[in-house]
Amino acid sequence: xxxxxxxxxxxxxxxxxxxxxxxxxxxxxxxxxxxxxxxxxxxxxxxxxxxxxxxxxxxxxxxxxxxxxxxxxxxxxxxxxxxxxxxxxxxxxxxxxxxxxxxxxxxxxxxxxxxxxxxxxxxxxxxxxxxxxxxxxxxxxxxxxxxxxxxxxxxxxxxxxxxxxxxxxxxxxxxxxxxxxxxxxxxxxxxxxxxxxxxxxxxxxxxxxxxxxxxxxxxxxxxxxxxxxxxxxxxxxxxxxxxxxxxxxxxxxxxxxxxxxxxxxxxxxxxxxxxxxxxxxxxxxxxxxxxxxxxxxxxxxxxxxxxxxxxxxxxxxxxxxxxxxxxxxxxxxxxxxxxxxxxxxxxxxxxxxxxxxxxxxxxxxxxxxxxxxxxxxxxxxxxxxxxxxxxxxxxxxxxxxxxxxxxxxxxxxxxxxxxxxxxxxxxxxxxxxxxxxxxxxxxxxxxxxxxxxxxxxxxxxxxxxxxxxxxxxxx
Amino acid sequence: xxxxxxxxxxxxxxxxxxxxxxxxxxxxxxxxxxxxxxxxxxxxxxxxxxxxxxxxxxxxxxxxxxxxxxxxxxxxxxxxxxxxxxxxxxxxxxxxxxxxxxxxxxxxxxxxxxxxxxxxxxxxxxxxxxxxxxxxxxxxxxxxxxxxxxxxxxxxxxxxxxxxxxxxxxxxxxxxxxxxxxxxxxxxxxxxxxxxxxxxxxxxxxxxxxxxxxxxxxxxxxxxxxxxxxxxxxxxxxxxxxxxxxxxxxxxxxxxxxxxxxxxxxxxxxxxxxxxxxxxxxxxxxxxxxxxxxxxxxxxxxxxxxxxxxxxxxxxxxxxxxxxxxxxxxxxxxxxxxxxxxxxxxxxxxxxxxxxxxxxxxxxxxxxxxxxxxxxxxxxxxxxxxxxxxxxxxxxxxxxxxxxxxxxxxxxxxxxxxxxxxxxxxxxxxxxxxxxxxxxxx
Numbered sequence: 001x002x003x004x005x006x007x008x009x010x011x012x013x014x015x016x017x018x019x020x021x022x023x024x025x026x027x028x029x030x031x032x033x034x035x036x037x038x039x040x041x042x043x044x045x046x047x048x049x050x051x052x053x054x055x056x057x058x059x060x061x062x063x064x065x066x067x068x069x070x071x072x073x074x075x076x077x078x079x080x081x082x083x084x085x086x087x088x089x090x091x092x093x094x095x096x097x098x099x100x101x102x103x104x105x106x107x108x109x110x111x112x113x114x115x116x117x118x119x120x121x122x123x124x125x126x127x128x129x130x131x132x133x134x135x136x137x138x139x140x141x142x143x144x145x146x147x148x149x150x151x152x153x154x155x156x157x158x159x160x161x162x163x164x165x166x167x168x169x170x171x172x173x174x175x176x177x178x179x180x181x182x183x184x185x186x187x188x189x190x191x192x193x194x195x196x197x198x199x200x201x202x203x204x205x206x207x208x209x210x211x212x213x214x215x216x217x218x219x220x221x222x223x224x225x226x227x228x229x230x231x232x233x234x235x236x237x238x239x240x241x242x243x244x245x246x247x248x249x250x251x252x253x254x255x256x257x258x259x260x261x262x263x264x265x266x267x268x269x270x271x272x273x274x275x276x277x278x279x280x281x282x283x284x285x286x287x288x289x290x291x292x293x294x295x296x297x298x299x300x301x302x303x304x305x306x307x308x309x310x311x312x313x314x315x316x317x318x319x320x321x322x323x324x325x326x327x328x329x330x331x332x333x334x335x336x337x338x339x340x341x342x343x344x345x346x347x348x349x350x351x352x353x354x355x356x357x358x359x360x361x362x363x364x365x366x367x368x369x370x371x372x373x374x375x376x377x378x379x380x381x382x383x384x385x386x387x388x389x390x391x392x393x394x395x396x397x398x399x400x401x402x403x404x405x406x407x408x409x410x411x412x413x414x415x416x417x418x419x420x421x422x423x424x425x426x427x428x429x430x431x432x433x434x435x436x437x438x439x440x441x442x443x444x445x446x447x448x449x450x451x452x453x454x455x456x457x458x459x460x461x462x463x464x465x466x467x468x469x470x471x472x473x474x475x
Numbered sequence: 476x477x478x479x480x481x482x483x484x485x486x487x488x489x490x491x492x493x494x495x496x497x498x499x500x501x502x503x504x505x506x507x508x509x510x511x512x513x514x515x516x517x518x519x520x521x522x523x524x525x526x527x528x529x530x531x532x533x534x535x536x537x538x539x540x541x542x543x544x545x546x547x548x549x550x551x552x553x554x555x556x557x558x559x560x561x562x563x564x565x566x567x568x569x570x571x572x573x574x575x576x577x578x579x580x581x582x583x584x585x586x587x588x589x590x591x592x593x594x595x596x597x598x599x600x601x602x603x604x605x606x607x608x609x610x611x612x613x614x615x616x617x618x619x620x621x622x623x624x625x626x627x628x629x630x631x632x633x634x635x636x637x638x639x640x641x642x643x644x645x646x647x648x649x650x651x652x653x654x655x656x657x658x659x660x661x662x663x664x665x666x667x668x669x670x671x672x673x674x675x676x677x678x679x680x681x682x683x684x685x686x687x688x689x690x691x692x693x694x695x696x697x698x699x700x701x702x703x704x705x706x707x708x709x710x711x712x713x714x715x716x717x718x719x720x721x722x723x724x725x726x727x728x729x730x731x732x733x734x735x736x737x738x739x740x741x742x743x744x745x746x747x748x749x750x751x752x753x754x755x756x757x758x759x760x761x762x763x764x765x766x767x768x769x770x771x772x773x774x775x776x777x778x779x780x781x782x783x784x785x786x787x788x789x790x791x792x793x794x795x796x797x798x799x800x801x802x803x804x805x806x807x808x809x810x811x812x813x814x815x816x817x818x819x820x821x822x823x824x825x826x827x828x829x830x831x832x833x834x835x836x837x838x839x840x841x842x843x844x845x846x847x848x849x850x851x852x853x854x855x856x857x858x859x860x861x862x863x864x865x866x867x868x869x870x871x872x873x874x875x876x877x878x879x880x881x882x883x884x885x886x887x888x889x890x891x892x893x894x895x896x897x898x899x900x901x902x903x904x905x906x907x908x909x910x911x912x913x914x915x916x917x
Contacts, residue, residue, distance in 0.1 A: 324751020
C-alpha cells in the first residue's frame, strides 16, 4: 500500500495558513457603548474574523491532513486504538442527557441511572466491588487510586512512604506516585521480562504503600506469578494497584479483582472504544475492593430501595478529583459500547485482539524478544533506528507503533493492532513493517516522503519554542 | 457485519480465524492466552448484548427520566449556543478518532488546530505560553499550585484561595497539593469580591500562591486586580487568576494585572451543557515555560524548509521524565480544545466581545427585574456581574428551588435564603416565565 496524504501548500514556506494569516480583526473594547467602566475592561482584542464557508474549508483541510483510526491501522502499543462505533456519538448527543451537574437528584434520575449502570458493568468486568466514574483520564484514575491507598494507610495509622513500580511501567505511574508524595522504588524485570519476584520480596517493607502493576505488562506478558506477587505485597500491608491500560487483553478471561488487585483504573477510551479525540477526552474510572469503598471520591451514586437513584458522600471519601462528574459524554459512549458487545462480544474482543497481535508478529521479519505475549508485543528494530523505521512506515498507509519504549527491548516498536483489523489489513501492516525495516539507510533517514510534512526538526522546536501565532509573527 | 457471534467490530470470519490460528499452529484463541488457571475467569458478566437500535432506544428512554427543565444554572459550568459548524467539523473522524500526535508528520492538521487554540488563549490572557488543555478548571488550578511550589524559592507552604470557591475546585486543589505538603487556606470576601485588606494581612512569607477569580463563582467582577497582583508580588508568591474564555475577551488582560498563571473554564465555549465535562485553561509567562504541565504544540520546519507543527518541550512530560515530570497528565481534552477554537473562530473578535458584553447586560437586566418582584432582592452584591448573580429570597431558598422545579426551571440554592441565577442566550427567551415562577414561589 502506498499512501499520499493531503497536502495543501500555500507557498515554499508553509502549508495551510494559520487562521491569523487569513484574517486579523482588532476590536476596541470598552468606550461609551460598553456595559462596564473602562477600568474593568481590556483595550482591544485581535482575533481572526472569517466567514463560515472559509472556516468550513479551513477545518476540512486540517482534518484531511490528519491520520485517524478511520483512515487506517493505528497500532500504537498500550493505546488500544480501536474503531469507535458511530452510534455511540448519537447516543451521547441526546439533548435530554445534556443537563447541568448541579441539578437536583430528583430531576436528574436518568443521568444517575446511566452512571449507576456503568459502575455495575465496570465492577463486574474488573472483579471489583465499587467504582467511581469521576477521574477524567487514565492518569487521573491512577492518581485517584493512589490517593485512596494513601487515605487507607492514613486511616490505619500507617505513614508509608514508597510506591513500587516495575521499570517497564507506563511513565504516568511514576509521575502519579511522585505527585501523591511517594518515593518511587523501581523494580527490575527478570530475564523473561516479568516482575522479578525475588527483587520484589527484597523491595517490599513496612514503607510499601502500593505496587502499581500493568498486567499483561507493557510487552504483553501476563504476570504468571501474580498470586505470589499479591501475597508478597499484602504480607507487608501494602495494596496492589492495577493499571488498566492493557485490560483489552483480559476481557472475559481474567479479572484483576480475582488476581488479588485491590484498586484498578479502566481506560474507557482504550478498552471500551470511546474516541481518542486527538489526545482526549478519555475517562479513567477507578474500581476498588469493598474495604476501600469508603474512601472513593464523592459523590457516589447508588440505587435506592424504591428503584430510584441517589448521590452520597462515603464516610472517609478522599474528596474530588474533577470539578464535577468527569468526562460525561465519554462515559455515555462507554456504556453504549459495553451494551453493544455484551458478555460474548467482550470476550471475543480480547480473543481477537490477542489473535491479531500474535498473527501480525508471526508475519514480521523482525525479532520479538519476549513472549508469549497477548494483545501487544515489542518487536525490536535491531541495528536499525526504530524511530526511522517508524517514519518510513508512514509512507505505506499505516501509522507506526509506539517507538523506543519500553526500554527493556532495544529499539523497541511496541505494537497493538487491536481486534478491529482483518487478516488482510494485518498483512498490509506486516508488509509496511518489513519493507521499512529492510529499506536503505538513506530511505529511512529521510522518510516520510508522502505525508503532509516531511521529517520535522524536533530539536529546533524545543530550542526556540514558538507556541503561538504571536510568536511566529515575531520571527 | 461478519462476526455475528462475537464483537461486531472484529471483522474475522470463521474461515479467517481458522487460517490465522493455523499460521500460528494454535488450536484455538484460548490457547494463545497465558493466564494461570487459578486466576483465569470462566464466569459470566451477565451483560446482554443489544443491537445498535435497541441501545439507542434504551438510552433515549433512560434520559427522558431527567426532568425537562429550563436551566438558569452556572457556578462553573455554563451554556452558550454552539454553532452547528462546531459539531459537524469536530465530528469529522479524522479529528475525532485520532490520538496524541506522536508522529507529527502525519498529524499536522490536529497540531495546527491545537496551535491555533493555544494562540487564542495567548491573545485572551496576554500571557505568552498556553498549553493545549487541562481536564477542567479545577485540575488547572491544582496544577498551577504545583507549578508555584516548584518555582518559588520561599519556604512557604500555603495556597490562599477565596472563601467563595466552588467546592469541586477546592477539593481537587487540596488533593493535588497534599503530596507536595502544601495547605489550602481561605481569605475573606467583601460583598462578593476579594477583601483586599484581609488578603494583604494573610499573605506573607508562608504564601506560595494567591488565587483569585473574575468573574467569581458568584458572578461578580473583581474591581482591583492590580492590587491583588501587588499584594502577591510583595510576598513573592505566584498570582494565579481564574477566568473563562468569554469573560477574558472583555475583562482586563490578566498579564496587565500581574497574573503569573491563568486557569479557568475554556469549556464555556465550544461545548454545550454536558453535566460538568470540562476544558481547563493553563497559561503562564515565558520564565515558567519548562515548568508547564501538559502538552505544548510548537513550530518547527520540515526537511523541505516548510513550517511544521509538533509537540514540543516533551522532556517536561511523564513519558520521558517519569517521576520528575511536571505532571502525570497524558490523555487530555484535545478534542474539546479543538471545539473551543472552532467556536471562537466562528464568533471572531467582534462576536466574542459582543457575547461577553451581553453576559454583563443580560445579568444586570434580569437582576433588576427580579429585584422588582416582591420577596426578592437582587443582586445581593453591589458589583458588576457576568452571566450570573446572587438573589436573596424571603422564602427559604430550597423551597423556592422546589417550587421552580415544578414550574419547569432549575436554579441554584447556595444558602438558606440565597439563590443564584445564570442567564445566557440559551435561556434568555424564558426569563418572563422564570419571573412569573419566582413571583409564584414568593
